[in-house]
Amino acid sequence: MNNTMKSHKIAQIGMLVALAMVFSYLEFLVPVSLGIPGIKLGLSNLVTVFALYLLGIPTAFGISFVRIVLCGITFGSLSTMLYSMAGGMLSFLVMVLLKKTKKFSVYGVSIAGGVGHNVGQLLVAACVLQTGVLIYYFPFLLLAGTVAGAAIGLMGGIIIKRLSSQGDINNKL
Numbered sequence: 001m002n003n004t005m006k007s008h009k010i011a012q013i014g015m016l017v018a019l020a021m022v023f024s025y026l027e028f029l030v031p032v033s034l035g036i037p038g039i040k041l042g043l044s045n046l047v048t049v050f051a052l053y054l055l056g057i058p059t060a061f062g063i064s065f066v067r068i069v070l071c072g073i074t075f076g077s078l079s080t081m082l083y084s085m086a087g088g089m090l091s092f093l094v095m096v097l098l099k100k101t102k103k104f105s106v107y108g109v110s111i112a113g114g115v116g117h118n119v120g121q122l123l124v125a126a127c128v129l130q131t132g133v134l135i136y137y138f139p140f141l142l143l144a145g146t147v148a149g150a151a152i153g154l155m156g157g158i159i160i161k162r163l164s165s166q167g168d169i170n171n172k173l
Contacts, residue, residue, distance in 0.1 A: 012055075013063060020047035020067040021074070028075045039144040042114060042152060044071075048092065049110050049156035054163060057096055064092055082128075083121045090120030106160055107153035114149025115142055 001009075023043035031040070044067055051060035068088045072081025094116035098104045104112070118141035126134045 013059060016047050016051060016055075016063050017066050017070070020044040020063060021071055023047065024067065024071045025075060039141075039148075041148050042117065045091070045110070045113060045117070045148075045152050046156055046159075048088075049095070049106065049113070049152060050159055050163075052092075052095060052099060052109075053106060053156075053160050061092060064088055083124050086124040087117035087120035090123075091117035105153075106157040107150065110153030110156055111146055111149035114147075114152065115145035118142070118145040 021044070023046065027040050027043055047067070048060055048064045051063050065088075068081065068084045072078070072084060076084070091113040095109045095113040098109045098112050119138075122134055122138060122141055126132060
């Protein structure tokens with residue numbers, strides 16, 4: 001890979017991290033309260049799903065990890081970063097494993113990622129609060145993760161299909 005290609009790749013990754021941060025910031029500015037704390041659409045996961053399918057696992061992981069850290073520093077606290085990191089990394093792991101089976105569509109992978117994110121955050125909350133009572137919160141988080149994952153999967157599938165049909169994605173972005 002020559003220096004021009006490396007520079008292009010770095011710029012591409014930087015733009016995707018910035019886009020994911022903008023999506024996170026929008027959700028921070030416009031909190032959707034459904035009576036259940038912490039539930040949101042997870043728009044930044046759209047960038048992760050896109051990167052996972054079109055740019056590969058290492059790049060998608062880097063974008064997700066950097067976004068979580070930068071958003072935690074910029075918009076949150078160490079506590080919010082801990083919850084986001086647990087949810088984000090479990091979500092990423094679940095999506096990678098399901099994608100590798102080739103038995104799930106982008107839609108199914110995204111739904112599993114949405115549920116995985118909520119499970120990761122629930123596990124951290126149970127550890128931090130040292131209680132298992134939070135398990136009663138799981139059905140609501142399962143529903144929220146499924147709905148959010150479906151919405152992100154639908155949008156992600158459309159974007160991936162359109163960009164994939166245009167040829168080499170690395171030369172299009």
